[in-house]
Amino acid sequence: MSGQPLIQTLTFWLSEHPSIVGFRWSHxxxxxxxxxxxxxxxxxxxxLSLLLHFTLLLVNRSGRPVxxxxxxxxxxxxxxxxxxxxxxxxxxSSAAEIRETRWFWRRSKTPFQWLLCFPLGTRPSxxxxxxxxxxxxxxxxxxxxxxxxxxRRRKLVPFQLFNHSILTVISFLWLEFSQSIQVLxxxxxxxxxxxxxxxxxxxxxxxxxACFPVVVNCQIALLGCNVACHVGVLxxxxxxxxxxxxxxxVFNSVxxxxxxxxxxxxxxxxxxxxxxxxxxxxxxxxxxAGGGSCSPGLGGKERNGKEL
Numbered sequence: 001m002s003g004q005p006l007i008q009t010l011t012f013w014l015s016e017h018p019s020i021v022g023f024r025w026s027h028x029x030x031x032x033x034x035x036x037x038x039x040x041x042x043x044x045x046x047x048l049s050l051l052l053h054f055t056l057l058l059v060n061r062s063g064r065p066v067x068x069x070x071x072x073x074x075x076x077x078x079x080x081x082x083x084x085x086x087x088x089x090x091x092x093s094s095a096a097e098i099r100e101t102r103w104f105w106r107r108s109k110t111p112f113q114w115l116l117c118f119p120l121g122t123r124p125s126x127x128x129x130x131x132x133x134x135x136x137x138x139x140x141x142x143x144x145x146x147x148x149x150x151x152r153r154r155k156l157v158p159f160q161l162f163n164h165s166i167l168t169v170i171s172f173l174w175l176e177f178s179q180s181i182q183v184l185x186x187x188x189x190x191x192x193x194x195x196x197x198x199x200x201x202x203x204x205x206x207x208x209x210a211c212f213p214v215v216v217n218c219q220i221a222l223l224g225c226n227v228a229c230h231v232g233v234l235x236x237x238x239x240x241x242x243x244x245x246x247x248x249x250v251f252n253s254v255x256x257x258x259x260x261x262x263x264x265x266x267x268x269x270x271x272x273x274x275x276x277x278x279x280x281x282x283x284x285x286x287x288x289a290g291g292g293s294c295s296p297g298l299g300g301k302e303r304n305g306k307e308l
Contacts, residue, residue, distance in 0.1 A: 023130035041140065049147065056150065068148060072204055078141070082138050083194045086138065087187060087190035091187065093126075118180045118244035120241075120243075136172055139164070170252055177247070179249055181229055181233045188225050220267075
């Protein structure tokens with residue numbers, strides 16, 4: 001019985017609070033909701049990353065990593081908690097929205113189809129769009145990992161810059177155009193982030209790592225699910241009378257396809273250990289990619305999955 005009030009309290013704060021129920025995406029009232037803010041923020045992120053990289057090349061010629069202490073571990077813990085909160089919030093909010101609006105569309109689609117395909121005319125307001133907004137805002141603290149990589153490894157990874165920038169643009173488009181697919185995409189992504197950042201925190205505090213590349217496997221699983229979801233939206237659009245935001249969905253699909261190709265190229269070069277001549281580099285990189293080593297703490301290194 002003691003657990004019932006706790007569940008009710010969590011349900012209220014995650015899906016029934018007036019700020020959540022009455023949320024509306026607005027350029028005038030939602031922080032960071034303008035196109036100018038989006039492009040300025042991404043430009044600042046790219047500029048600061050390049051400046052930090054070249055500053056270290058000039059100042060720290062020894063090549064030694066900059067000690068960050070517990071900061072990366074705290075960041076991983078914070079991102080794991082934020083991701084799980086968004087996952088729980090959008091799960092409860094989706095259930096509430098389906099329960100309250102199913103009478104309107106129950107003859108044309110199932111709840112799972114609603115998660116993929118919003119009805120035409122859907123506006124960016126209400127519970128699920130509140131958590132979509134929280135997901136959009138969470139993209140900015142995700143970017144901090146790029147600076148950790150530059151400081152610790154003295155290396156600027158173009159895939160990181162591209163990945164973080166494009167995913168931020170995509171999350172903005174979800175809200176701006178009430179795009180279908182976003183609910184299921186956020187559910188999958190935040191669940192994977194909860195696992196990945198929880199694992200990074202686990203290894204960062206010195207606990208034993210897994211005998212396989214956890215982060216890389218999560219990336220592959222997430223990309224595979226995204227491809228399946230995009231195919232599902234396309235099928236529902238033509239079979240069920242149309243999905244909201246299908247125009248920007250095409251642009252979103254192109255961006256996701258570019259991310260997939262960039263990741264596969266990155267994976268082949270780094271995690272499979274191939275150099276320009278097509279030969280394996282061997283050693284540590286090969287063992288990490290194949291999961292053939294169970295060295296304590298190895299999974300927490302950057303090589304076990306560069307970035308999500």
